[in-house]
Amino acid sequence: MSEGAAPGLRIALADDQALVRAGLRALLEQQGIEIAFEAEDGESLLAQLARMPVDVILSDIRMPGIDGVDALAALRARGDATPVLLLTTFDEADLLLRARDAGAQGFLLKDAAPEDLREAIERLAAGGSLLQPVSTDPVRARYRYHDERAPVDTFNAREVAILRLLAGGYSNREIARSLFLAEGTVKNYVSTILDKLGTRDRTRAVLKAITLRVI
Structure with missing residues (x-):
């Protein structure tokens, strides 16, 4: 893996918490990844994607209204195959499996290291997939x-x-x-x-x- 992100890589960032979005934006922009737009929920994500295609969608799995899984299902239903990387705490098994069935290409824990996040985005942009718990202890503690x-x-x-x-x-x-x-x-x-x-x-x-x- 190269030191910087793939040139010209543009992502959509969806999370209902403004501080989380700001932190992710700063982190990713430092690594050369362009944030095409931000969304505070699935509805906003879907509307903006219709006007502004991106290489990868980075979305929280839990959001009010249309959450990450519902937005993913709606994207696939309208024929949009943009890779989706969902940020999760692995605390609800059914939600993860539903997301996978809906067409998610990857999951990453929210406490993942910055280099893991960058590599995950690049991997999905290149057509790969990812299920990387990073630390198995939180998975065992929360996942039943x-x-x-x-x-x-x-x-x-x-x-x-x-x-x-x-x-x-x-x-x-x-x-x-x-x-x-x-x-x-x-x-x-x-x-x-x-x-x-x-x-x-x-x-x-x-x-x-x-x-x-x-x-």
């Missing part, structure tokens, strides 16, 4: 999976390593390169991991693995 029984099988070191990379939003191809495996082998590992956790997708698998202290 609907079925907290331990997985029926234990996880070996390779499966744990792959789960950690899945949590970073890496694709099977990227995981294969990182671990010096064939992409087909990684795909098989991922299928096994989903089966062990009793989940049907990668995001749910990561969230449950964190809750059950697998990673």
Whole structure:
């Protein structure tokens, strides 16, 4: 990753707290990311996006009226595929899963380091995705999976390593390169991991693995 942000990267910033927006704006502008506009709620975000397209949308998941998830769903319904990075505290599992189902490309904890935020925005702008809890302790403390029984099988070191990379939003191809495996082998590992956790997708698998202290 380069020291500065990708040239010409423009984002929309949505948060109902003016001080939070001001802090994020200052932080991101210091790193060379342009804030095209700010929005205090989902309604304002949707209206401004119709007039002013951006590369990435950075939005709080919780806002009064139309929140981050509802705004995301409305965007996708009107055919807008702009990548959305939601800032969250991971304190409500159903909200996160609903956001993922609505088409969110990434989640990041609000206490993430500045470089993590910049890299997350750049990753989404390049077509990637991200689910990066940063610290698993807040996730375990706040997140309660609907079925907290331990997985029926234990996880070996390779499966744990792959789960950690899945949590970073890496694709099977990227995981294969990182671990010096064939992409087909990684795909098989991922299928096994989903089966062990009793989940049907990668995001749910990561969230449950964190809750059950697998990673």
